Amino acid sequence: MKRLQLLGFIVGAVVWTAPIFSRVCEFKLSPLPYEYDALEPYISKDIMQLHYESHYKGYLSKLNALLKETSECAVSVEELLKRLDTIPGSIRTAVVNNAGGVANHTLFWKSMSPTGKRKPGGKMLRALKDKWGTWEKFKDEFTRAAKGVFGSGWVWVCADAQGMLSIVTTTNQDSPLSQGLIPLLNLDVWEHAYYLQYFSKRDAYIDAWWQVVDWTAAQNLYSSIGTKQTLE
Numbered sequence: 698m699k700r701l702q703l704l705g706f707i708v709g710a711v712v713w714t715a716p717i718f719s720r721v722c723e724f725k726l727s728p729l730p731y732e733y734d735a736l737e738p739y740i741s742k743d744i745m746q747l748h749y750e751s752h753y754k755g756y757l758s759k760l761n762a763l764l765k766e767t768s769e770c771a772v773s774v775e776e777l778l779k780r781l782d783t784i785p786g787s788i789r790t791a792v793v794n795n796a797g798g799v800a801n802h803t804l805f806w807k808s809m810s811p812t813g814k815r816k817p818g819g820k821m822l823r824a825l826k827d828k829w830g831t832w833e834k835f836k837d838e839f840t841r842a843a844k845g846v847f848g849s850g851w852v853w854v855c856a857d858a859q860g861m862l863s864i865v866t867t868t869n870q871d872s873p874l875s876q877g878l879i880p881l882l883n884l885d886v887w888e889h890a891y892y893l894q895y896f897s898k899r900d901a902y903i904d905a906w907w908q909v910v911d912w913t914a915a916q917n918l919y920s921s922i923g924t925k926q927t928l929e
């Protein structure tokens with residue numbers, strides 16, 4: 698075989714096999730990027746431990762059981778949520794709940810840290826100001842949205858493919874990925890996220906959350922819009 702033909706064969710084989718090898722049928726936990734007590738006194742160790750060990754791990758193990766049962770595989774948990782219309786109807790709701798539970802919490806862990814960027818800068822801050830006028834107005838709007846979620850759900854900062862920002866609320870474990878949006882930062886307002894410490898005072902939990910928010914991941918995601926990383 699001539700060198701050029703051999704090269705063509707190798708490239709062809711890689712292109713043909715790549716989608717198969719990049720699909721995963723069993724997902725792994727993303728590690729919590731800090732200790733359970735790292736967000737105290739704003740979010741207690743008990744809450745973080747319960748949230749990660751029980752709720753997050755529960756969503757992942759149910760998702761993996763579903764994938765095993767149906768031989769459904771995906772490039773990523775996020776990719777599953779982007780193509781819900783291709784998921785068999787018999788398991789679609791369970792995928793929404795459990796893949797959503799995994800992806801939403803994976804971003805939530807990154808949306809907080811003990812010593813993070815409490816306010817974005819650069820391009821992202823400019824985009825926030827373009828949309829809401831001032832940082833304070835954005836914060837008020839996000840807080841109002843979080844306090845207004847009825848029942849269990851989430852509040853998000855998302856971008857569209859052009860980088861236009863929006864504040865989005867979702868119920869249960871629904872993900873903005875399924876609406877074609879790019880999630881950048883989120884806040885979990887399910888009772889399991891605060892009840893042990895704040896009981897029914899969701900407003901106090903939301904106010905405390907602003908003390909541990911971290912915009913680092915959100916900024917990185919925002920910078921990658923339009924690049925291959927966000928297109929998957």
Ligand SMILES: [Fe+2]
Pocket residue numbers: 748752802885887889890
């Ligand atoms: Fe949660």
